[in-house]
Amino acid sequence: MTRQSAIDKATEYFETGAFQTDLAHLVSYRTEIQNPAPEARAEALRYLTETMLPRLEAMGFVCELLENPDPKGGPLLIGERVEGADLPTILTYGHGDTVLGQEGMWRDGLKPWEITEEGERLYGRGTADNKGQHLINIAALECVLATRGSLGFNTRIVLEMSEEVGSVGLPEVFRAYKDRLSADVLIASDGPRLQPDVPTMFMGSRGGTTFDLLVETHEGAHHSGNWGGLLADPAMILAHALACITDKRGQIKVPEWRPDSLTDAVREALRDLPVTGGEGPAVDPDWGEESLTPAERVFGWNSFAVLAMVSGVPEAPVNAISGWARATCQLRYVVGTDPAGILPALRRHLDAHGFERVHIRPHDRGFFAATRLDPTHPWAQFVGVSIRETAGDLHVLPNLAGSLPNDSFTDILGLPTIWVPHSYRGCSQHAPNEHVLKPVCRDALRVMAGVFWDIGAKTPPGKEVAA
Structure with missing residues (x-):
């Protein structure tokens, strides 16, 4: 089996409609963590136990559900799949919580908790931020595993349900579970591409x-x-x-x-870097x-x-x-x-x-500190080469313009951080009519299958002597 075989399997996952079906199921969970009602917290737990936990366990992950140490936050899931002590370890991350659904404010024919397909768009709350993004990464891991029979590296994962309220409790969990979350690099996805037709990689956030x-x-x-x-x-x-x-x-x-x-x-x-043009308001x-x-x-x-x-x-x-x-x-x-x-x-x-x-x-709500990784860092170079091999082009940013809980990964876990976003700037995240573009999702599945294949097939940073 080859790298292209894994990429073809990821393409098939999208083109058969399986990705859309899986995303529709994830979107149906009303995981609006900004809603203080107890039902919202219960829905956050259901999202982890009914969707993420069985899927990860089927991939060979050993998982644990954690209560949030902060009462304002939702539950968390951490998981681990080990293939060998001498192999690199990748940490990945996603958040299943969303902002409020804003029912009644969406365009006619659209509902926040149902997927609606119109042309190249898939509408629904969480499609872009962040359910669709971590679904793509998990599915890409599945494609590599099904193609090669192994990943060729160890994988750890964190799924939280509190990012939209400042990732409350995440730093405390990272300090308590620092050894279990140790890794060589974080590779995760959130935020938008700079332009929808070219992959983006950034290494920090404002x-x-x-x-x-x-x-x-x-x-x-x-x-x-x-x-x-x-x-x-x-x-x-x-x-x-x-x-x-x-x-x-x-x-x-x-x-x-x-x-x-x-x-x-x-x-x-x-x-x-092209920050003008495309969908969304014109740059002043x-x-x-x-x-x-x-x-x-x-x-x-x-x-x-x-x-x-x-x-x-x-x-x-x-x-x-x-x-x-x-x-x-x-x-x-x-x-x-x-x-x-x-x-x-x-x-x-x-x-x-x-x-x-x-x-x-x-404001009482916590916010994230600024982080930035040098674009010449070996892991940035490694992932960049892989993405270019699959997609042909790449936009590299020192940091995202928005904010993420990246400081918890850099300052507490001490990791280099690589983010490969799977949305675009006109996606209406945090607003009515949130959506993803189907061509971006298809392309992202292929890109991430290539990245994960290469980590298991090539000599990643830090493993040169062992190889």
């Missing part, structure tokens, strides 16, 4: 910090005719405070929020750091965003000056930014500009 800015000036709301010009307007104060954080094109003005990690090597890695060329390319702005720099902003009662405005205004804000940051210093730096900046009345309230 971090994120979310917080509210709140201005409270007086009790209640008071008539704007009687009190206009006498009462401070909290919305105006907040608007000017926000305007001192960036300039009119979104360039960051908080000194400590401007990173120093956009090195020549990172710039070279990002050079000529006049937004963000003026001296940077679009790729450098999103993958090599920090970005500040106002996620929501409110004062008074927008849906029923009255002639009154509100006593409060609030903006929910977020900083996405790259390696080189001190996470612990983000909000203290903002406090100093606001005070220096006369906005002592603006309060900063961090």
Whole structure:
């Protein structure tokens, strides 16, 4: 049997409709971990016990279900398939939890917990984030195993049900099970491809910090005719405070929020990457750091965003000056930014500009730290060569623009991390009408079958002497 035989088997899995059938079954589980109801936690456990556990055990994995040490999180599954002490060990990962289904907000004819096929799209909550992605990787492992009779390496897997609430409990589990999760490399999938027709590989992610800015000036709301010009307007104060954080094109003005990690090597890695075009909104060329390319702005720099902003009662405005205004804000940051210093730096900046009345309230939800692996790392090179052999081309990013629990793998388990995403930027993840593209899924199955075949057939990094 050959590498091509495994890739052909992965292609057959897609073209016979088996992938679509399996994905529809996974999507049918309402694993919306952001829902605090007990039923949501029970559904998360069912997802692991009824779908993942039997499939992994049929592949020869020894699995264990774990309760989350954090009551806000869902259960976890860890598994292991050992073929030999002298073989490389691969850790893979996925999350079966999703954001809220948002029933009633999807386009007519679409439902979040049912697969709907339209042309090249498969609609349903979790198709892109992340049920479809870890299904592809597990199926690719199955294809290699069925073709060769063995994988040629040891495999460990972590499936969590809390990623959409900040992977609460995952660091504690990793510390407690560090020996059982030891590996040579993490190879997993989440996030989007840079362009749908070319595979993407990234080796880290931006971090994120979310917080509210709140201005409270007086009790209640008071008539704007009687009190206009006498009462401070909290919305105006907040608007000017926000305007001192960036300039009119979104360039960051908080000194400590401007990173120093956009090195020549990172710039070279990002050079000529196509971040414009394709589905989704058009990139605004006049937004963000003026001296940077679009790729450098999103993958090599920090970005500040106002996620929501409110004062008074927008849906029923009255002639009154509100006593409060609030903006929910977020900083996405790259390696080189001190996470612990983000909000203290903002406090100093606001005070220096006369906005002592603006309060900063961090969100309780945990977020992930920034990570980045050098694109020249041997494992990145190994996986990159394999993907190019199968697909012919590859986009390599030092880190994802979004955030992932990658810091738990790098900082606690000490692993090099390779992510090969199986979605695309127009997939509407976290929104109504989430979907995956069938050509991307087919291509991803082939790519991952090739990667897993090569790990078992060639001499991977770190095993040169033993070979």
